[in-house]
Amino acid sequence: MTYIPRDLGNIVQKALREMPVVxxxxxxxxxxxxxLLNEPFLKKRPYFSFxxxxxxxxxxxxxxxxxxxxxxxxxxxxxxxxxxxxxxxKIVDKxxxxxxxxxxGSANFLLLKHITESxxxxxxxxxxxxxxxRELNLKTEExxxxxxxxxxxxxxxxxxxxxxxxxxxxxxxxxxVALVLSDRKIWFKGYEQTYLERDLRQxxxxxxxxxxxxxxxxxxxxxxxxxxxxxxxxDAKLSVATASRYLSLLEASFIVRRxxxxxxxxxxxxxxxxxxxxxxxxxxxxxxxxxSLEREPLRGAFFENYVAxxxxxxxxxxxxxxxxxxxxxxxxYEVDFVIEAQNKCIAIEVKAGEKWEERELAGxxxxxxxxxxCIAGIVGYNGNNIVKLGKKxxxxxxxxxxx
Numbered sequence: 001m002t003y004i005p006r007d008l009g010n011i012v013q014k015a016l017r018e019m020p021v022v023x024x025x026x027x028x029x030x031x032x033x034x035x036l037l038n039e040p041f042l043k044k045r046p047y048f049s050f051x052x053x054x055x056x057x058x059x060x061x062x063x064x065x066x067x068x069x070x071x072x073x074x075x076x077x078x079x080x081x082x083x084x085x086x087x088x089x090k091i092v093d094k095x096x097x098x099x100x101x102x103x104x105g106s107a108n109f110l111l112l113k114h115i116t117e118s119x120x121x122x123x124x125x126x127x128x129x130x131x132x133x134r135e136l137n138l139k140t141e142e143x144x145x146x147x148x149x150x151x152x153x154x155x156x157x158x159x160x161x162x163x164x165x166x167x168x169x170x171x172x173x174x175x176x177v178a179l180v181l182s183d184r185k186i187w188f189k190g191y192e193q194t195y196l197e198r199d200l201r202q203x204x205x206x207x208x209x210x211x212x213x214x215x216x217x218x219x220x221x222x223x224x225x226x227x228x229x230x231x232x233x234x235d236a237k238l239s240v241a242t243a244s245r246y247l248s249l250l251e252a253s254f255i256v257r258r259x260x261x262x263x264x265x266x267x268x269x270x271x272x273x274x275x276x277x278x279x280x281x282x283x284x285x286x287x288x289x290x291x292s293l294e295r296e297p298l299r300g301a302f303f304e305n306y307v308a309x310x311x312x313x314x315x316x317x318x319x320x321x322x323x324x325x326x327x328x329x330x331x332x333y334e335v336d337f338v339i340e341a342q343n344k345c346i347a348i349e350v351k352a353g354e355k356w357e358e359r360e361l362a363g364x365x366x367x368x369x370x371x372x373x374c375i376a377g378i379v380g381y382n383g384n385n386i387v388k389l390g391k392k393x394x395x396x397x398x399x400x401x402x403x
Contacts, residue, residue: 003038004179006031007140007317008128013041016099019124020092023078026128027254027279028106028199029191031175033076035128036104042074045102049076056081063087072099079105080202085117092122107203108252127254129313130173130280133402144314145403146339150322150346153376155386155394162399164382166293169306172282173313188286195253204249211238215246219256220278220287224304224336226328227258227276254279257312262325262338262345275326281306303352303398304336307380310402311337311348333363344375350398351381361393368392 008024015022024032033049036042046069050056059066059081067073067087078084088101103109109118109125134140149155171178174191181187196209206212215236222232233243250256258274278284284305285291293299308324315322322341328334337348347367351360356379364377379395387395 003034004131004135004138004175005039005140006035006128006135007132007313008035008126009039009041009140011317011320012039012126015124015126016041016102018098019122020096020098021088021101021103021119021123022099023109023119023123023125024102024104024128025108025125025254026106027130028195029174029176030128030130032104032106032128034175036074036076036102042102045072045074046070047074047076050080051077059084064091067091067101071097072102074102074104076104077106078103079107079109085109085119089117089119089122092119096122106199106253108254127312127316129309129316130282131175131178132173132310132313133168133399134310134314136173136178137403139403142403144318145400146311146314146346147319149376150339150341150344153392155388155396160384160386160397160400162397163384164303164306164398164402166299169281169293169302170285170290172280172285172306173309174280174282177282184282185286185291188283191283192287195255199253200249203252204245206246206249211236211242212246215243216250216255217287217289219247219250219276220284221298222276223278223284223288224275224301224308226273228273255283257308259308259324259326259337262327262340277305277308279309281309300350300352303382304350307348307350307398307402308337311339314402315339327363327367329366333366335363335367338367344373345371346376346378347371347374348378348380348401351379354381354383356381361389364393 012022026032036047048055060083063083064087067084092100171184177184177187196213200206218232218236229244230240233240236243257277257279260274261272281302285302290296293302311324315324322339325338325340326336327338335347336350339346347364349364368374368377377393380398380401381395383397386400389395
């Protein structure tokens, strides 16, 4: 199968020219190994995967010897061998050659208790999301629409033929499903089993997987909602402490992503409750037991999940100075997404259909009126036309918004 370039390639290549350690993380099966083996600028680097027993044992027993076999080295699934991290620090402190180590793993090294060395000041971290709409459509050479719009706020009033299909949301962006497999349910079942029975046990000792599996299903059914840990724990029949620990494991393995609220005080953003999303909309639909979005009550939530993962992919790979938030005033107004960069922001409301009611724009209008640094409000809808709705307010097809 022909390799499909990833948006993350440009920033990783730049980082390897500047930093001694570059780390790529992300949920399993997002294409990290394929990226490491097929990106043209990485092909000449010696590659080792700790999924291979012989390399893992060698690194555990003689980490310094293993890490000094060449000037440059790429290590996949690096989290499986915590012994290498203090040694990498030691080597880098003696010689800060840019690009010396390229590490990858399906867990967030910074959240793993058995990895005590964060490589602070020596490493830069990047997350590889599931394949975005841009990547699947082979558009990575083009600048993302959102970045261009943020710079100029100019849009062409053109009609587009492509809309976001229900199937796009149900399939999601994990390469084995999005590119190859026809029976997604069989693949996702295997993915869930592998995660629960192998990956999870490497992160933490969980004796009874049934409550954890139940919590995962509940999170899928609540994707895009503001997290209430006490309610989640109650419905999962777990203590708040256990539910919090399970949620941390899901974050450490990138199955769940949190988006913080947008508030005028930056420090208070860490205090208010976040929204949670499953990292891939296809996985979210599978975990929620949803096979079709036709007449599905949660159709809007799964569309929002799909938009969230695409926005995160664009921001994390092409727009590192930007941050993604949501806005909510309890009982009054809400905006699905706020993107902030350079002390300016744009607000985005997601609509899964072609139409909306005027009252559904109240949140966007309130945010525009009360946020001085908001340069534009966008209704991202599943239609064909780009239309100006008023001063600083536009309706833009989701297929364009995520291009």
